[in-house]
Amino acid sequence: MTDFDSFSQLVFTIAGPRATGLKAEDGAVSFMLDVSDMTTDERVQIEEKLRHACEQAGANSVRIMLTAERVTPRLIAVASGKGGVGKSTLSTNLAVAMKLAGRSVGLVDADIYGPSQPRLMGAEDNKPEADGKKLIPVIGAGGVPFLSMGQLAKPGQAIAWRGPMAGNALSQLVDAHWGQVRDIIVDMPPGTGDIQLSMVQKHKPLGAVIISTPQDLALMDATRAIGFFDTAKVPIIGLVENMAGYLCPHCGEMSNPFGAGGAEAAAAELGIPFLGRIPLDIDIRLASDAGTPPALSDGPIGRAYAEIARQVSDWIDNPKAHAA
Template identity: 80%
Template sequence: MSDFNAFYDAIVAVVGTRASGVKVVDDAVSLMLDVSGLNADDRVQIEADVREAAERAGAQSVRIMLTAERITPRLIAVASGKGGVGKSTLSTNLAIAMARAGRSVGLVDADIYGPSQPRLMGVEGVRPEAEGKMMIPVMGAGGVPFLSMGQLVKPGQAVAWRGPMAGNALSQLVDAKWGNVRDIVVDLPPGTGDIQLSMIQKHKPVGAVIISTPQDLALIDAMRAINFFDTAKVPIIGLVENMAGYLCPHCGEMSDPFGSGGAEAAAIELGIPFLGRIPLDIKIRMASDAGTPPALGDGAISDAYAAIAHKVAAWIDLPKDSPA
């Protein structure tokens, strides 16, 4: 099977977040299927539905491992010391790139005061349903389940909440019905305020990805975010340099309006991994505004996000008693 996305979308349409660990090798498909809360007949039916969906997508063989284990998702914080560095765009494309690599991943837009993920994920105006007191994530671009405060307020409405209310809102997003999602990318608001503190206290991430643009002022703020997570004993997965070089679509000349290599140099100085750089490209802005994140496509930009996702996933999977 050549089209992983076609298969993944077909499965998600049938079972949503119950499917995880999807892998496609040639025409052979394997995945894990969460059957928690289902009786024997329903388990047989849902397994049959998955096989049928896979075969329609072109699978010659389908291997399904059933599991009823309750999974507590691991949180991957994406943070910066300041706004305007492309944190939400990175979070979206990181989650999608990880999903394309076969990981069961979700996305939380924890920027309570400036949520933008509904547009980036192509489901603006779609409200999540609830089961009891737990919200059910909405399926966004690339079959990635996600939740955002932007789904619960009217477009353009200001959210004027004090710290405790914002912290409670974050808990509702994280403590949702995520099914078999194993990893959740959390897009944090800028800075090191109440939202970050609430997350550390109640939902400690396994690690943090720090994003910065190359110029010195952004790096100074990124250092503050790194120090915050160091103090909270949250490991730094690595540093991403965004808006790293602009390729003129007319003349083809490369320029560096925000400088070059600053984040990589800072990572080396701090002794933390440098995860990669994303260029300043109008295609990213256009695709994001259209709700079709560039990580869904092919080409240099998609490859850049995929490379960062690979390094993040490798870090997560590394036994923590092993050297990084």
């Protein structure tokens, strides 16, 4: 475990999502602390507790920056028209890559009926606590706070809820105690049903990232997803092509079992940005199953996710410029 991971877990255990923007390097620890709902005595007590705990854990300097500014997180939907195209894996790695780039980012698993983020984020055994009526996100891989229905249901339990119940569950996840988290990546369920309607009508994402594999069938469904967000007046940030080419580990030959370049061509035809492609690679599957997102690595796949995250971050910071 790195210094960042150990201090991140320590600080979050004491302060929860009120502590954000943590940096830890060579024994120097710094972070922001939201004191908007604290009395003076509470603030002094938690500051002392945090300083003492960090120093006991080996920090030689602890800098705590206080803020009382309430933040309303911006939601970024990651969507597809069908299942099985890698939407959840992209959501995980997008959030982790944005966090590594220094952004205050969280992750919501809105796939109520098929939640997979607890496994992907390496936190299957961690259950969220509550502060009043609001859930407190759990810290997952890369220090990203996240919430998922999979944390609230029993392992393997089928969630057989009608639309209104599922919509209420989604609201619990989105309207949680996110502290100073500025951007939330929302892993949407496939299709265009009740959950998607609840998200766009009640929570209004700032923008949407669409993911597809290169073959025509997946692209047809991705086009439907784009049409859904267009109708809901949610801007499309761009299109990602997943499973784009397979490099044989034995002979080194590149093959394209799902075709090649289909998503990029579709993006050009639809007039939306093409954000990049992720290869079909067994290392992604192995790392994801182990709860260690490939975005944490500095290899080609990690860099591919980092580049997609950079483009998404640029769009978030200036959406009007990209719409022009």
